Amino acid sequence: MREPRLRVHDAIGTRTVAVDQNPFRIGRRETNNLCLGGLEVSREHAEITREDGRYRLRDCESRYGTFVGGERITDCEIRPGDEIRLGRQGGAELVFLEADTNEITHPGEATPNPREGLRQMTELLERLRALAAGRVLQDVLTLVLDAALEISRAERAFIMLASPEGKLEFRLARGSAGQTLTDQTLETSRLIPLQVFQTGETQVVRDLSDPGVAGDHAATRALGIRHIVCVALHLVQIREAAHPREEDRRIGVLYLDSHSRGKLVSATTQSALETLAAEASLAIENARLYRDRLEKARMEHEMRVAAEIQRALLPQPVVRLAYLEAAAASIPCRAIGGDFYDYLGPSSPVFGFSVGDVAGKGPPAALMSAMMQGMLAFASRGARVDQPSSIVTNINHALCQRIVEMRFVTFLFGVVTTDGQLTYCNAGHNPPFLIGASGVRRLDIGGPVVGVLTGATYDQGAIRLEAGDAIVVFSDGVSEAMNAADEEFGEARLLETIRRTGTGDAQALVDAIVEAVRRFAAGAVQSDDITVMVIRYTGA
Numbered sequence: 001m002r003e004p005r006l007r008v009h010d011a012i013g014t015r016t017v018a019v020d021q022n023p024f025r026i027g028r029r030e031t032n033n034l035c036l037g038g039l040e041v042s043r044e045h046a047e048i049t050r051e052d053g054r055y056r057l058r059d060c061e062s063r064y065g066t067f068v069g070g071e072r073i074t075d076c077e078i079r080p081g082d083e084i085r086l087g088r089q090g091g092a093e094l095v096f097l098e099a100d101t102n103e104i105t106h107p108g109e110a111t112p113n114p115r116e117g118l119r120q121m122t123e124l125l126e127r128l129r130a131l132a133a134g135r136v137l138q139d140v141l142t143l144v145l146d147a148a149l150e151i152s153r154a155e156r157a158f159i160m161l162a163s164p165e166g167k168l169e170f171r172l173a174r175g176s177a178g179q180t181l182t183d184q185t186l187e188t189s190r191l192i193p194l195q196v197f198q199t200g201e202t203q204v205v206r207d208l209s210d211p212g213v214a215g216d217h218a219a220t221r222a223l224g225i226r227h228i229v230c231v232a233l234h235l236v237q238i239r240e241a242a243h244p245r246e247e248d249r250r251i252g253v254l255y256l257d258s259h260s261r262g263k264l265v266s267a268t269t270q271s272a273l274e275t276l277a278a279e280a281s282l283a284i285e286n287a288r289l290y291r292d293r294l295e296k297a298r299m300e301h302e303m304r305v306a307a308e309i310q311r312a313l314l315p316q317p318v319v320r321l322a323y324l325e326a327a328a329a330s331i332p333c334r335a336i337g338g339d340f341y342d343y344l345g346p347s348s349p350v351f352g353f354s355v356g357d358v359a360g361k362g363p364p365a366a367l368m369s370a371m372m373q374g375m376l377a378f379a380s381r382g383a384r385v386d387q388p389s390s391i392v393t394n395i396n397h398a399l400c401q402r403i404v405e406m407r408f409v410t411f412l413f414g415v416v417t418t419d420g421q422l423t424y425c426n427a428g429h430n431p432p433f434l435i436g437a438s439g440v441r442r443l444d445i446g447g448p449v450v451g452v453l454t455g456a457t458y459d460q461g462a463i464r465l466e467a468g469d470a471i472v473v474f475s476d477g478v479s480e481a482m483n484a485a486d487e488e489f490g491e492a493r494l495l496e497t498i499r500r501t502g503t504g505d506a507q508a509l510v511d512a513i514v515e516a517v518r519r520f521a522a523g524a525v526q527s528d529d530i531t532v533m534v535i536r537y538t539g540a
Contacts, residue, residue, distance in 0.1 A: 002099040004055065004080070010036045010092035010271065019055070024048040026086070027060070038271060039278055040064040040087025048078070055096070057084065064088055088200055088234075137287040138172070144254065144280040145174040151272045152229070154256035156181065159233075160193050161252035161284070168197050168252065193253045196230045200250055202274065203230045227258045229270070231277040235285050251281055303363075306336050310366055313373055315343045318507055323418045324351060327506040328533040329514050331477075337529035338365025339475050342373055344380045349418055352380050355473040355533050356411030357429065359449075368407050375399075376413065388413050388425040389460035392450065396427070396458070399451035408451040412443065412473055420465035420537055425458050430476055433495065435503055436469035440495065443471070467539030470503035474513070477528035481517045484524045489517055506534040 003018045017034055025032040027045040036045070042062035049056050058075045059066035064087035066073055078084070084094040145157045158173035158181070173181035196203050205228040233252040254277050310332075319326040328341045338360055344352030356372055358365040375398060379391045392413055399409070412432060414424030426432075426446030434441040445461035474494065481489040494513065501512040513532050 004099050005097040006034065006084075007095040007097055008034065008036070008092065009094075010038050010041070016097070019048055019050075022050045027062075036086065036092045038087060038091045039275055040091035045086050055079075057096075062086070064091060137284065137291055140280075140283050140287040141172040142174065142180075144276065144283070145172060146178065147276055148254060148256055148273060149174060149176050151276065152256055152269050154229075155258045157254070157256045159252060159254055160197070161233075162197070162250065168194060171252070192228060192230045193255050196232050196253050197250055200232045200234065202232065202270070203228070204270070205229075224259050225257050228255070229257075229273065230255045231273055233277055233281040233284065235281045251284060254280065303336065306363065306366060307332075310336050310370070313370055314341065317510075319343050319351075321351065323420075323539060324416060324535060324537045325506045326351075326353065326533065326535045327510045328355075328531070329510050330529065330531040331514070332529045333477065333526045334362055336363060336366040337361070338369050339477065339529035339531040340369040340373055341473075341531055341533050342376060344377065350415050351417075352413070352415045353473075353533065353535060354411055354413045355429065355432075355475065355531060356409050357475045357477075357529070357531070359408050364407065368409065372409055372411070380413070388415060388423050389446070389458040392425045392427050392446070392458045393456075396450035396456055397454065400454040408449040410449050412446070414443075414471075416465065416535065416537065420467075420469075420539070422463045422465050422471070422537075423460055425460045427458065430474060430479060432471055432473040433498065434463065434469065434471050435498060436466055438466075465537040467537060468503065469537045470498075470506070470509065471533075471535040472498060472509070472513075473533040473535075475529060475531040477526065477530040478513065478517055478532060480528060481521050481526060481530065482524055483521050489520050493520065503534075503536060506536045509534045509536075 003020045005016050005018050007016050008014065021033045024034065025044065025047045026034045026036065027043050028036060028038075028041045029043040032044070040063070042060070042064070044060045045062040046057060046059050046066045049058065055078050056075060057066065057068065057073065057078045059073060067085040068076055068078060068082055070083075070085075078096045080096060080098040082096045084096060086092045086094070141159050145159060148154070148157045153176075155176050156173065159171050160168045161171045163169050175181055192203050192205070208226055208228070231254045232250050233254060235249045235251050254273070256273070314330065317328045326343060330337070330339050330341060332339070338358035339356065340358075341355045342353070344354070354376055356369065358368040358372065360368075372395070375395050376391070379394050380387075392411075408428075410428040410430075412424060412426045412429045414422060416422050422434075424443055424445070426444055428447070428449035431442035431444035434443055441463070443461060443463075445459050447458035448456050450456075472494075479489060479491050479494060483489075493516065497513055497516040498509065501509050503509060510532050514530065517530060
């Protein structure tokens with residue numbers, strides 16, 4: 001009794017072998033009855049057993065699976081004519097044949113050519129070494145395409161990569177002469193790349209003139225294209241521990257075509273292209289990650305520079321004059337923030353001060369806060385004790401004229417004279433505390449936030465300070481600081497901190513408030529900047 005046979009197509013070549021052992025073991029290990037080449041063939045991939053004249057195929061827990069008629073199987077009966085595939089791509093293709101089948105080589109399928117196979121494998125190894133060193137994505141894509149063209153002797157090749165939304169996008173095309181082809185001049189099938197990307201299965205069209213495929217590719221066939229190979233770019237997921245099998249992520253496709261029928265279908269060529277595609281996927285992903293790291297490093301550097309500039313725009317935190325002392329601190333919740341503080345005219349008879357909070361976070365808020373500081377410095381030159389409300393009105397008008405959408409500012413601006421006269425205007429800011437021998441007062445006279453209402457009007461408050469009185473100005477990042485239990489620090493805790501610390505030293509009080517907020521938050525991530533200013537009137 002003659003044994004059935006397997007027609008084999010893998011990295012080694014195309015051949016027909018007899019199933020002459022029971023069980024008949026298949027895989028990459030040399031001790032198997034059928035030793036196969038291919039990236040996706042496991043060492044012990046599958047086996048065929050015979051019982052009562054019937055044959056069964058069993059998958060031996062291979063990594064990439066065993067397929068019969070396109071369906072993944074673990075154990076099934078096989079019959080003559082069944083098509084078997086080991087792995088999704090880069091594996092081996094088998095056909096189970098009847099016992100009396102003669103040796104067969106199909107048209108367009110070449111038996112191994114040792115010299116050509118050696119050339120292709122040598123070229124592949126050289127190209128893979130170059131790919132391993134690639135860092136720039138465009139250079140990596142060029143290396144991949146030139147390697148594919150050299151290995152296969154195809155006429156054209158292109159790569160399409162998946163966008164973050166999963167849409168397949170053209171990235172680069174090359175011709176066999178080393179020229180770059182544009183998307184506009186590269187007319188070819190877009191149906192095949194889409195199908196390969198969706199299924200992950202390599203597609204080989206030996207001749208577009210064949211009746212079964214001609215109708216779907218009329219435009220491509222009109223260009224004289226006869227033969228197409230398209231391979232999916234799979235990024236293999238490397239995991240630290242065993243998990244249920246998951247589909248490897250597809251990142252794009254590698255496409256090649258030729259005017260010659262059946263030029264690209266040799267087993268060695270397909271195996272080399274699939275090996276190249278597997279390594280190319282990793283190289284492309286590494287180039288993307290490298291590009292992202294460079295971009296992240298560039299952005300981090302720019303943010304550090306921006307943070308340094310923002311810190312430089314703030315005045316020295318401590319001011320000591322004959323009649324008052326002031327101290328401040330500002331801690332952004334990100335690298336740069338939207339809070340600001342400033343001292344104006346500390347060397348003149350009138351001492352001006354301001355604390356502000358720009359709506360939003362990050363660079364836009366930081367730019368707005370810098371603009372506010374510049375506008376405030378210009379508007380308050382030679383400020384008199386009776387001017388805070390008019391200064392705030394002018395700033396509001398200037399901001400509204402610029403129409404900075406959704407970028408309003410809360411801030412407090414005040415002036416103190418040597419004799420203790422405080423005049424202030426509060427534009428929608430948290431009302432500061434005025435703490436003295438007579439108790440606690442809030443500085444809440446003013447008007448709405450600036451930058452929203454063009455015709456807004458602003459009032460100002462006036463208070464005579466006594467020696468020892470302290471003004472505590474704070475942003476809502478202080479009162480609304482959150483701990484891990486989603487509790488707010490609140491104004492009650494702020495007042496308790498002030499009473500416990502006392503108002504004898506402005507810098508000590510600022511430090512105490514910042515430390516109290518830090519202990520309360522206990523490392524919880526904050527969503528707003530923290531700014532505190534203390535002004536203590538010591539007397540003329």
